[in-house]
Amino acid sequence: xxxxxxxxxxxxxxxxxxxxxxxxxxxxxxxxxxxxxxxxxxxxxxxxxxxxxxxxxxxxxxxxxxxxxxxxxxxxxxxxxxxxxxxxxxxxxxxxxxxxxxxxxxxxxxxxxxxxxxxxxxxxxxxxxxxxxxxxxxxxxxxxxxxxxxxxxxxxxxxxxxxxxxxxxxxxxxxxxxxxxxxxxxxxxxxxxxxxxxxxxxxxxxxxxxxxxxxxxxxxxxxxxxxxxxxxxxxxxxxxxxxxxxxxxxxxxxxxxxxxxxxxxxxxxxxxxxxxxxxx
Ligand code: ADP
Ligand code: MG
Numbered sequence: 001x002x003x004x005x006x007x008x009x010x011x012x013x014x015x016x017x018x019x020x021x022x023x024x025x026x027x028x029x030x031x032x033x034x035x036x037x038x039x040x041x042x043x044x045x046x047x048x049x050x051x052x053x054x055x056x057x058x059x060x061x062x063x064x065x066x067x068x069x070x071x072x073x074x075x076x077x078x079x080x081x082x083x084x085x086x087x088x089x090x091x092x093x094x095x096x097x098x099x100x101x102x103x104x105x106x107x108x109x110x111x112x113x114x115x116x117x118x119x120x121x122x123x124x125x126x127x128x129x130x131x132x133x134x135x136x137x138x139x140x141x142x143x144x145x146x147x148x149x150x151x152x153x154x155x156x157x158x159x160x161x162x163x164x165x166x167x168x169x170x171x172x173x174x175x176x177x178x179x180x181x182x183x184x185x186x187x188x189x190x191x192x193x194x195x196x197x198x199x200x201x202x203x204x205x206x207x208x209x210x211x212x213x214x215x216x217x218x219x220x221x222x223x224x225x226x227x228x229x230x231x232x233x234x235x236x237x238x239x240x241x242x243x244x245x246x247x248x249x250x251x252x253x254x255x256x257x258x259x260x261x262x263x264x265x266x267x268x269x270x271x272x273x274x275x276x277x278x279x280x
Contacts, residue, residue: 004038004259007266010125012135012154013192018177019170020141022162023197025052026232026242027255028138031158033057033241034259036091040133043082046096047117047150048140049103054095056236059083061095069099071120072149073106078124087244104145114185117149143177151181151189155273158193158262161213163206163225168213188276192220192269195258199225224258227251 015028025048032044046053046061047068054061060083061067070076071094078094085091107113121135137150151157157178161167175191182189194217200206206225214221226232227250235245242251 002038002256002260004035004040004263005266006040007133007263007270009270010132010135011156011266011269012121012137013156013158014137014139014147014150014154015158015160016139016147016150016174017159017161017170018141018143018147018174019162023160023195023226024141025056025138026236027158027160027195027197027226027258028136029053029056030232030241030243030252030255031259031262032091032134032136033085033088033243034256035134035263036085036088037243037256038259038263039090040263041090041131042088042134042136043078043092043094043132045078045094045117045121045135045137045150047100047137047146048096049098049101050140051096051098051100052236053138054093054097055239056241057085057091057093058087058239059085059093059095061097063097063099065095065097067099068094068096069103072100072103072116072146074116074120078120079127087241100146107145113145114148114152118153121153143173147177148181148185151178152185155186155188156190156192156269158195159191160195160197161209163196163199163203163209163228165205167209187280188273190269190273190276191217192265193262194221196221196225198228200228222258222261224254224261226254226258 066081229251231246232251235242
């Protein structure tokens, strides 16, 4: 079994891409589960009103249940709403319910509307008895206020890219938005990771997408790709990650390998972040 290095500081990562269906949620939960399986302590924050990450991790998230909605609006702390994963003892989840769909409008006029999640995460990490190695935020498919909150609360963005024809369309818009957040709110925010999802070894197209992303982003693209796999897509309907549903399958193996790559980046990423912090 591989030894996943523990980061010297909490790494906070938003999994973002304004396109829907590219594998954000699947990536967030399976990377989180892989890190937790390696005994690292992980918090997943579900920031999508659809609550798919909550479902996949087996967290209860009916309307009215304490959730990210209450955290964003300052009614409850992360410590109060988090649930422990039943499958992975070192994995906690802040669930999202459909209630969160009202949040963007409700916070739109608040002066600190961009920093609501940041405030909650900072408070939690400072006060918590537990140390977390990773905080992973699963973003909704938009570039709205919730996603801005995610980007203000973290230091890293991870972008899953689906291996398909229009894969890179919209990437420019996403990177532009990240640039705006850097300029106005969070100067040290870094795109630390890109991951190709739904890779099909049989098609030339998948290889072309990988090569194209590698050409532009050689330093942050993970070497591991996530295969298109029926097992990966079936797992959530059993309220499971693919690590539990099909532990020996290629999907699980790939996500664990991708998580290993992410864990191995820690030293470099954290030292780059520290440099940016000092340079301000
Ligand atoms: P997003 O969060 O970006 O909207 P999801 O992670 O929910 O994307 O994935 C979209 C759909 O594709 C889901 O039904 C999911 O189960 C499926 N899916 C994700 N990754 C894979 C994969 N590697 N192989 C097959 N299906 C996948
Ligand atoms: Mg999603």
